[in-house]
Amino acid sequence: MSVPATTTAQPLLTVDQLVVDYPGRGWRQPPVRVLKSISLDIHPGETLGLVGESGSGKTTLGRAILGLAPVTGGEIRLGGQRISNLGKRDRRALSRDVQVVFQDPYTSLNPAMTVGDILTEPLLVTGSSRADAQRRVRDLLDQVRLPADAGTRLAREFSGGQRQRIAIARALTRDPKLVVCDEPVSALDLSTQARVLDLFIEIQERTGVAYLFVTHDLSVVRHISHRVAVMYRGELVETGDAAAVTTAPDHPYTRRLLLAAPVPDPGRQAERRAARHRLAAEQAAVAG
Ligand SMILES: Nc1ncnc2c1ncn2[C@@H]1O[C@H](COP(=O)(O)OP(=O)(O)OP(=O)(O)O)[C@@H](O)[C@H]1O
Ligand SMILES: [Mg+2]
Numbered sequence: 273m274s275v276p277a278t279t280t281a282q283p284l285l286t287v288d289q290l291v292v293d294y295p296g297r298g299w300r301q302p303p304v305r306v307l308k309s310i311s312l313d314i315h316p317g318e319t320l321g322l323v324g325e326s327g328s329g330k331t332t333l334g335r336a337i338l339g340l341a342p343v344t345g346g347e348i349r350l351g352g353q354r355i356s357n358l359g360k361r362d363r364r365a366l367s368r369d370v371q372v373v374f375q376d377p378y379t380s381l382n383p384a385m386t387v388g389d390i391l392t393e394p395l396l397v398t399g400s401s402r403a404d405a406q407r408r409v410r411d412l413l414d415q416v417r418l419p420a421d422a423g424t425r426l427a428r429e430f431s432g433g434q435r436q437r438i439a440i441a442r443a444l445t446r447d448p449k450l451v452v453c454d455e456p457v458s459a460l461d462l463s464t465q466a467r468v469l470d471l472f473i474e475i476q477e478r479t480g481v482a483y484l485f486v487t488h489d490l491s492v493v494r495h496i497s498h499r500v501a502v503m504y505r506g507e508l509v510e511t512g513d514a515a516a517v518t519t520a521p522d523h524p525y526t527r528r529l530l531l532a533a534p535v536p537d538p539g540r541q542a543e544r545r546a547a548r549h550r551l552a553a554e555q556a557a558v559a560g
Pocket of ligand 1: 294295304306324325326327328329330331332333488
């Protein structure tokens with residue numbers, strides 16, 4: 273995938289030496305530092321893939337951007353304006369520009385609401401007329417390739433892949449500039465994954481929306497990203513062009529992550545397993 277022409281322009285999102293601490297559990301426990309001075313940019317129309325092992329802090333970074341995790345240090349800017357540590361009102365106003373698609377389409381949508389109500393709600397609370405909102409719903413359903421009559425049906429009547437399309441449509445209702453996508457295809461089977469990924473790409477090409485795309489799946493991240501950032505224990509260890517990072521990574525941790533990615537061929541798998549063990553031994557030797 274090509275890098276968008278806008279990469280030289282001002283970044284859309286800047287994460288600047290971001291630190292996130294969670295309070296320690298229990299009495300007098302010190303806070304836990306989950307993100308340690310993270311810095312990255314996302315440009316308009318760009319997809320930044322975010323990979324890293326479980327617990328490395330990917331979701332926390334996405335949540336900090338959404339104003340849902342405590343920002344202890346550093347700041348986050350959107351179009352040059354600080355968006356971290358905002359009051360409730362300013363934060364709500366931001367929901368137009370920054371949206372989210374979660375992993376689990378079963379818990380992220382109210383199953384007892386019609387798809388039409390799910391999609392019109394954000395428009396009606398911000399003052400759209402019902403007729404405008406309904407027009408927008410038809411347009412959104414078309415964008416995510418759901419039939420026009422889907423609007424009258426309940427969310428629970430849809431399959432996982434279809435529900436994820438509804439969640440994507442909901443994220444798009446007010447033309448956001450950035451969508452934080454946290455493992456949005458991980459709960460789907462492989463062929464559905466591919467179709468939903470293509471939908472993300474198609475929507476980006478049409479609307480110019482940028483994505484922070486969190487996943488632990490390297491083949492997914494390679495397919496969808498312009499650039500990839502690699503997290504390890506609360507730090508970014510590598511950021512670069514998607515093809516380069518996913519095929520010839522600089523950092524030993526990324527190399528190990530790459531070797532851990534499943535490959536179908538058992539011979540190659542054994543080879544990779546051996547290489548992984550060699551690398552781990554080397555790293556242990558370096559770490560002393
Ligand atoms: N609300 C919270 N309070 C305390 N600690 C938290 C909280 N949320 C996350 N953590 C801790 O922060 C660390 C990073 O978690 P996070 O969910 O960001 O990881 P992740 O990279 O998204 O992992 P996964 O791939 O499993 O989703 C973990 O050690 C987790 O236990
Ligand atoms: Mg996560």
